[in-house]
Amino acid sequence: MRQILQNLGNGETLLADVPTPKLSAGQVLIRSTRTVISAGTERMLVDFGKANWIDKARQQPDKVRMVLKKIKTDGLMPTIEAVRSKLDQPLPLGYCNAGTVLESKVDGIKPGDRIVSNGPHAEVVRMPKNLCAKIPDNVDDESAAFTVLGSIALQGVRLAKPTIGESVAVIGLGLIGLITVQILRANGCRVIGIDFDSEKCKFAQSFGAETVDLSKGEDPVAAGMAFSRGRGMDAVIITASTKSDEPVSNAANMSRKRGRIILVGVVGLQLSRAEFYDKELTFQVSCSYGPGRYDDSYELKGQDYPVGFVRWTEQRNFEAILDMMASGAIDMRPLISHRFSFDDALDAYAQLDDKSSLGILLEYPEAAGPDLVSSTIRLTEAKRAPQKAQCSFLGGGNYAGRILIPAFSKAGASLDTIVTSSGASGATQGRKHGFQNAATSEDAVLNSASTDTIAIATRHNLHAKQTCEALKAGKNVFVEKPLAMTLDELSEIEACYRAAGNNQPLVMVGFNRRFSQHATKMKALLDSVKEPKSLVFTINAGEIPMDHWTQDPAIGGGRIIGEACHFIDFARFLVGAPIKSFYGAKLGNPDQRLATTEDKATLILSFEDGSQATIHYLANGDKGFPKERIEAFAGQKVLQLDNFKSLKGFGWKGFSKFKTRSQDKGQNACVQAFVDAIKSGSAAPVEMDQLIEVSRVTIQLAEQLKG
Template sequence: MKIIAQKYRDGSLTLLDVPVPATKAGGVLVRSSYSAISAGTELMKVAESKLSLLGKAKARPDQVRKVLQTLSQQGPLATYQKIANRLDSYTPLGYSLAGVIADVGAEVDGFRAGQRVACGGNQFALHAEFNWVPVNLCVAIPDNVSDEQAAFATVGAIAMQGFRQAEIGLGETAVVIGLGLLGQILVRILRAAGVHAFGIDIDAERCRLAMEGGAAACATKGGAEFEGFVEALRRATSGAGADCIFITAGGDSNEPVELAGELSRDRGRIVDVGKCRADLPWAEYSQKELEFRFSRSYGPGRYDPIYEEQGIDYPIGYVRWTEKRNMASFLDLIAQGRLDLSPLISSIHPFDEAVAVYEDMNAGRSRGIGVLFRYPDAAPKTRMLELRKAPARAGKPRLRLGVIGCGNYASSMLLPHLKGRADVELAEVVTTTPLSGANAAAKFGFASMSTDPARVFDDADIDAVMVLTPHGSHADLVARALRAGKAVFVEKPLAITAEGLQKVVQAAEESSNTRLMVGFNRRFSPLLRKMRAAFGGFDDAQFLHYRINAGALDPASWHADRARQGGRFVGEGCHFVDTASWWFGARPVSASAVSVGVDADNVAATITYDNGASAVISYMTGGDPRYPKELIEVAGHGMTAKLDNFQTGEVWRRGKRKVFRAMAADKGQKDQMLAFVAALRDGTDMPVPFTSLVETTAVTLAAERSIALGRPFSVADIICGERHDVS
């Protein structure tokens, strides 16, 4: 199938061939009929991507803060790799479409194949021939509503939410500043609700279109007719001013906000539905006691992954108008004949012309209000796309890899170490979203890409599978790969539940396949290995303290979904448990842990080992995010070792201090990948014993049990599911 995408580095647009998305539970696969271009939002995104790096930084200060945090915690090399990966990736466009359901996922009620639907979401309703859309971003199209008008449902929902935020009623007066697509729709909604609507824009043609849509008066700011516009508003409100001002304009000018204050009545309401500068003029706003409100996109549920991605609706008794209900309400207005968007449709273009359409709009050669892409009427052909045939390399044994998942960490920290190697062929990449597959194929030269994990399990020519997906899927995918006879590399954690871990162990036992490696990369750090060698023997008891300044988690991050992805200590704490076990050369026996404060991920865990060693892992989420992330201290044998954020280290022995330094923070990802490839290529033992991988995972799960029960918990209890009281 085809999808339009842009490179964020330079803003270049491309129509890509990618696999059809997989049909996942909780959503439907939709074949697009029409998708709407939102000129303001999308062209702003295109324009931003064409800025210099400094310009991009000024446009996105939130991302700059994240970069500075990564720089302070992980060093310049890792930061550069992540930034470069982002810049070189394709990003999608679009967020509003109409289409026909091609397939229905599990756990979905109320939808059927062949049904016409309108869809929203800038991650789901893309300018693409097929999209997988979760149920709460999908609504049925009434029979008497055309696909062309229904394609504007998401933009309509934004206008509906702005209208609701205003709490405006029958007979009141409103001014809409900015008469682009969103403003035009809002004018028509106001008229349908019995509100006297006025409009302002910099374009006279847009003013004319709003007048045709029912506006009482419209004018261009600074135009000859503006005084007449102000007089008309004064007459309509008996000199008081508008009850509500809607700002649907965008840009860096503060003029819309200033104008809103001038046109509003005393104690009026200003609702920001667009994205403009908002430096409120104190004198005007305070003297009138004006109320400034923001409108959150499509409505309640927006930016909430539980609502949007998991499909958990808000009870109507508590939240009357969600984003899905706003979309449905908008389509109902069209079905009742109270809204007609046909005058707003400026042009309809075949999707094959998408790149030229954007270029014309960006260059100002096309200034239409409502622009649609029309898609061919075709069934999905395949969920796999062959990109090239790998060249034969006679006499050189090659490891054929299938990769499932390819997010930012995999793209910046793991796969670059495999690209271009003579002994590795990147055979196939499997991703949830087709564009992720296209990014991986472009960067690393995969021979094919798909959205179906079964392909890599069923392909007899694939030697090994890399599982680089979100945490909750690891155990199931690893078990499937082991049963398929594949060697496996899985990014940590191996499992997020005891049941998942037992599933992996059972699969390994029943298939007699333990060719498994988990991404516990810190034991491969060159600096840490040098320090361990200098520390000496490991016969006597030692004490290790591992302090992690993890920082607070973005609530929108998928890591925050404890129910589906496990807690942060299970997800990341296994790194530090593995490092301690490797340093000691011992096997963990039990874990005792507490969570500190209200954050369940703020954990202090103590681990005992079979050789008498002990490790304390302090996983701290409440510290300064700019403070260095990791510190390790070890004491034993009359020696002390200290590693500071994988950049500097020291070992004290017999009163003498030996200092270790690294050119850049190296947490061992490269050496880890080379060790994995070498073991499979040469047929040697895996770099980390299977039992150690299982025990490390069990420690983090035992720590979670210990927090819940308030006592130490046995590692064997997790692995075997038996009772081993160690209190």
């Protein structure tokens, strides 16, 4: 199938061939018939992509501060590579979709149903149930495609809480502004629309509004006061897009005492206290298309809000807009300014330069091609001779694209197939790095004779299942940490591995730090001391929001399982003896009403040779402090490693300092050792028993901290 993607790095808009998304529980697969290009949002994204680095930085000062802090801790080149990789991730464009259901795993929705969603511009989209709504029989697909835009307008109106007969101003008469005018008129309000575009003012007049044409020098405040019979506007809804502070100032000055101002668009927000203070004005920002937006539990997991407590959610706003279309209360057809075939989608984006454009509609082919629902696409026709280390990837996120895939390519592995659930990221990464195929089904690699090695770089909850499936298929496995999230999963992996008998594939976990040049130097020095060692790890991990997937116990498993495992393994490597016992304690919280997490904890490991490691894993430090500091005390000597860039020795004969130009966390060396072992037929770089040991200790520590 084809999908429109935006490269934020160079501004290129692509109509790309990608595999059809993989359908999961609670989702529907939709064949698109019509989508609407959102002139405001999508023009902003395209313009951002075309901007140079300086202009991009000016538009996102918060991100610039994050980059500067990262340079301090990680160095210049790793930071530049991380930023480039982030900008190079394909961004699906579009969020106003109407189509027909192909497959459904949602009760009440069946194949053949006509449906709207906030799906992107693609021939086939996969959507969760709470972001879909059925189209009434008397609403055509062209009109229905405007539903999401209508819901953005509706949410702004809901926050304004207008009553019949109230006077409401709409500042900005683009698509959302004109829909807002219609909704307000249907609600029994008197409406005045304000814009610089004379044609858009005429549209608003056709919907029953009076207008202020700013291009003719008309005074919006005076017009608003006159329209409200001198009382001031009851409410003002701002749907404009401008850097100017003037819309907010005008809104305040035309409002009555205790009037309501709702911001739906994007404008300057240098507010005048005096303008708001005297009238006790209410100012509120509207969030997209209603309650549930950006809540993964609602949008992705399908957990609805009880109607008795949240009457209007995103989905119920979709339904309300469709009902208004069905009754004739609002009409989207006059808002269509251009129609383009999906084949000519790039020409449609060129139309965004015309600021007078309104609804740009994309029309999709009615006849479905043979590749419309293909889960695998060929990226190159070049045939490769069979060889060892024919590697396929499960997962194509930022870390895989920036670190793992280049490392495998550099190590001499042949890249066969990349599998991602959405298809778009896999196709982009596949073309960039030279994969033969891109797919959305794991079967494409598990059943492939051309793949002997599978690298797993998916979310943590999938690692154990995918590792077992790969082992059963006889594939070598490189799994980005963690190996498993529970002891049961770990036992299953061990059983699958042992079941292979003498034909056991190689298994590797991405514990890369032990392969760093700094690590091997530390190991060699410490091995020369024949007595117990004392290791102190200070990990200034930084805060991750609680709603991030890594903090979700069911998906990421938390930061001890997902990240601290690195340092448990590194300690195991430096000591060179099995872990005998362990203990963990997390930072306490005197206010028991507040939840505590295990990302501020101390882990203590005791080893069979008498050594001890203390790992302070902390998310409450300043980013200016070194992110990873490891200190080793042994035989009246000390080693200090900072951020895998600088290793200092105190009391060591012949050694005082070792530095690398940039961070060396051992990722390339880790992968190289794994690929070399496959090609040479030698043992895995790290024994399976040790991978199991470290994983088991990590899981038990995490359980202890949560208890």
